[in-house]
Amino acid sequence: MDRFDVIIVGGGLAGLTAALHLKKKHYNIAVFEKIQYPHHKVCGEYVSNEIVPYLDSLGVFLPKNTQISQILLSTENGKSIKAKLPLGGLGISRYALDYALYKQAIAMGVTIIQKNVNSICFKDDIFYIEDMDGKQYSSKFVVGAYGKRDALDKQLGRKFIQRKSPWLGVKAHYKLDSFPNDLVALHNFRGGYGGLSKTENGTVNFCYLVSYESFKKEKNVECFNQNVVAKNPFLKTFLKSSEMLFNKPLTIGQISFSNKNAVEQHVLMCGDTAGLIHPFCGNGMAMAVHSAKMAAELIHHYFSKAEYDRHQLEKEYELQWYSTFGKRIWIGSQLQTVLLNPSLSNIGMQLINYSPYLVRKLIKTTHGKPLNRV
DSSP states (O other): EEEEEEEEEEEEEHHHHHHHHHTTTOEEEEEEEOOOOOOOOOOOOOOGGGGGGHHTTTTTOOOOOEEEEEEEEOOOTTEEEEEEEHHHHHOOOOOHHHHHHHHHHHHHTTEEOOEEEEEEETTTTTTEEEEETEEEEEEEEEEEOOOOOHHHHHHHGGGGSSSSOEEEEEEEEHHHHSSHHHHHHEEETTTTTEEEETTTOOOOOEEEEEEEHHHSSSSHHHHHHHGGGGGHHHHHHHHHHHHHSSOOEEEHHHHHHSSSEEEEEEEEOGGGGGGOOGGGGOOHHHHHHHHHHHHHHHHHHHHHHHHOOOOHHHHHHHHHHHHHHHHHHHHHHHHHHTTTTHHHHHHHHHHHTHHHHHHHHHHHHTTTOOOOOO
């Protein structure tokens, strides 16, 4: 049986960040990721500047050529407002970002296991992991960073997995040179909304969230884009002027915004595995990195302090997670409710048209301060 200090299940943004942080503290780390690198993911691909200095300290230097400093919001009928982002961010694809984290993890000596995890078992203060081939591994801690939804959620008995979710995510990259480098645009349409922003290589990422109720009335993504998404004049112009670079859009179903526990069966949950902020807020990637940092710091504290026990660690992680992200997630939920209600979104747009400051204020409530370096 292979033994590690910490096993991380999921090699995305949160998982690889936690691995790099802990490896920098000289622990023996393994990361399980079933999909080969690099690969695309359904994601808004906007990184808030709050996490950039921290990633620099882990040896992950993001391309700075797509600095995003402005936001454009529009309703389904085309009513819009533009404002400056208080902190700003970078446009970078998950294809490039996760791959950069992965290469740094390999360079630092993190063990990457390209297999699916079948089960996680906690017994006598030790975790036992079984992979898809039946091989077992053990560790003192397990970090869950396997994404929004996985078979492991059922195995761990997580409550949210029992409920169906009405949300679908769709994403593709497009060629449109005229799209501004410094802009992230959020456009509403019937039953959903989509974000547009440039990535590090100049392609435009178009990622949207839609309810199944709205989507099922059309035959496929192409028909939905033509008959629903394009009702928004901004998105109509974008779809007409751009060229899709993917063979077909990526999709992910059953996106759940239900409450999740930050600790489940003694597993420390990070990123979307712990809780999902509504994409409208544009802060999911920063939250994933921040939660991974919190988990890694507490694990290091456990190993460094003989009097610090697992129960204290778990309680402290739950407290930190909810005090840091709980309000952001709640506010994001309220904002999405307004956005998806045509009457409320029109009233809201009228209010913020009188005060762009209000837009910046709302953005600040769903974002944090820059993270300290390691």
